[in-house]
Amino acid sequence: LLLGACAAEHSEDRAPTLGSVTNSGAAPDETADPDPETTEELIAALNPHVVTAHNRLGMLIFGQLVSQTRPAGGADAETDDESVFISPISIALALGMAYNGAAGETETAMAKALQLEGLLQEGLLQEALLQEALLQEGPRQEGLLQDSTTTASPDADGTRLTRTDINASNLALLEALTGTGARLDIATSIWYRQEFALNPAFVEETQRYYRARISALDFAAPESVDVINRWVSDATRGLIPAVVDQLDEDQIMLLLNAVYFKGDWTAPFDPQQTRDMPFYRPSGDSRPVPMMYQDGRFGYFEDGFQAVRLPYGDDERLAMYVFLPPRGADFYEFSASLDYETLADAFSRFVPGHGEVLLPRMDVSYKTRLNAALQELGMGIAFDPGRADFSRLHPAGSRNIYISDVIHQSVLKVDEEGTEAAAVTSVDFRVTSLPVYDFRFQADRPFVVVIRDDATGALLFVGAVVDPGV
The missing domain is CATH 3.30.497.10 (Antithrombin, subunit I, domain 2)
Incomplete structure (x- = not known):
């Protein structure tokens, strides 16, 4: 946590400020619609x-x-x-x-x-x-x-x-x-x-x-x-x-x-279309996972790997980008190749296309x-x-x-x-109150997900999913 004092209000029972950082008194569910x-x-x-x-x-x-x-x-x-x-x-x-x-x-x-x-x-x-x-x-x-x-x-x-x-x-x-x-x-x-x-x-x-x-x-x-x-x-x-x-x-x-x-997805997946399908892990084994399905128009990019953009909400400002390596590729090398510059270039190159998307449910x-x-x-x-x-x-x-x-x-x-x-x-x-010592001894295969705010370019979450966990 962080450190603070002096003129600060000290109330251990006060609820955290959520929903809007611009209104410290707003309750979480009272956030106004964005202007x-x-x-x-x-x-x-x-x-x-x-x-x-x-x-x-x-x-x-x-x-x-x-x-x-x-x-x-x-x-x-x-x-x-x-x-x-x-x-x-x-x-x-x-x-x-x-x-x-x-x-x-x-x-x-x-x-x-x-x-x-x-x-x-x-x-x-x-x-x-x-x-x-x-x-x-x-x-x-x-x-x-x-x-x-x-x-x-x-x-x-x-x-x-x-x-x-x-x-x-x-x-x-x-x-x-x-x-x-x-x-x-x-x-x-x-x-x-x-x-x-x-x-x-x-x-x-x-x-x-x-x-x-x-x-x-x-x-x-x-x-x-x-x-x-x-x-x-x-x-x-x-x-x-x-x-x-x-x-x-x-x-x-x-x-x-x-x-x-x-x-919420801009275009939700139909639960009736979800089927158990094999998910192949880096170790080579597989296990059945609930695989969601939908077809339609999506932001799509391909350059030695596949990537799809799945937006949220009516304004589609926030989106999940899923990056899928080629089948048989070393997933760890692929993940390491996705540095900031590679992502920044990829984000600018998504174009609309009609296709099918199969994505597993996740609980990580x-x-x-x-x-x-x-x-x-x-x-x-x-x-x-x-x-x-x-x-x-x-x-x-x-x-x-x-x-x-x-x-x-x-x-x-x-x-x-x-x-x-x-x-x-x-x-x-x-704080050091003791002597200072010299040392102290104590998709159907893995993919990378990035949740990004497209308006500011801020990366909110990034993950390497090698097992969906469901």
Whole structure:
């Protein structure tokens, strides 16, 4: 979860903000229908370079996770095939909030891992100095950063950004994503140990740009675990009931981002057409699965593989893209080939065509630790108790804070009516009160699915389904 304090409202029993990030008081089912003109304005205000960075980060992590699931003996090895399903937007927003607490080498490393390094090369030093002033001067200087960073605003091509620009773009993305015809809820919360003081500037940034709920808890009280898990369950409509089993003595903060999606197909599948058919897994064996069927006009693309676009809702803004490798191809190599650039090119090349679509029902659950993937991308220092610098989290600039774990959980359910999906990303911050040690020892074949907002280009979910799970 994330860290927050000071002027924050602390109410452990308040329901999470869902349905509309622009109205923190709206109940989940009271979300107004999106205004097309307002939605277009929000999308126009987005910085596409930031969305690209989020998507690239998600696909880099996806590629690493798929590689990790490959059996040691190759695709033909006898093993339980594991599907991979993640939410790039959830991971990017959660780590974006954590990035606001980083300083020094940790800040630089996180910017590189989050694919923001090239965007932040101009104006970053100036903003870092201003942030240091905030830390030293306290609440009296809270307005300094916003007023003084105007000279480091992006160029016309959007490639010179400050931390504030990144945050503002994330807020614009959050607001733009609420204007879809399907249901898409994005919620954020920070739960921190009540004895721990948070930097007011960090709290203000998180509430302003990420609409985060910030709550202090007695981490020693058993009921605190229930409070956090209840928020997660509510935010994901029960698809993900829990993210934490216990709170340890050295934990000081949990930062959570939750994404919930529910969309009805624009053209539903007819349940009467669903038949049990074999699904061939990478290991070579097969098992019967409920295979849905429909024919009609679909967005279609073929270039050594097949891909089909299945839209949601009347506006068809959100869609599932299914990428099917050639029969007999190495699925793990195929998944690894689908990097961000390949997807971006493919998305622009779908054309309408008349055809048949056979897609299995899906019920996939996935949970993974992202530490290794993020360390591979260059932010290992953030996990190092002896080197991590998250001094922007604490009013006194304490440098004994580090990230212990980044955990990602997700669920995907697909049937004849549509899709329901959810994901939660949790960032676990801890404090080093003990000595620092040198180490701590502890379709009818697989396919890739991407759920994307075509208006903003944001990748909401991406998955490698090697077994539909039904």
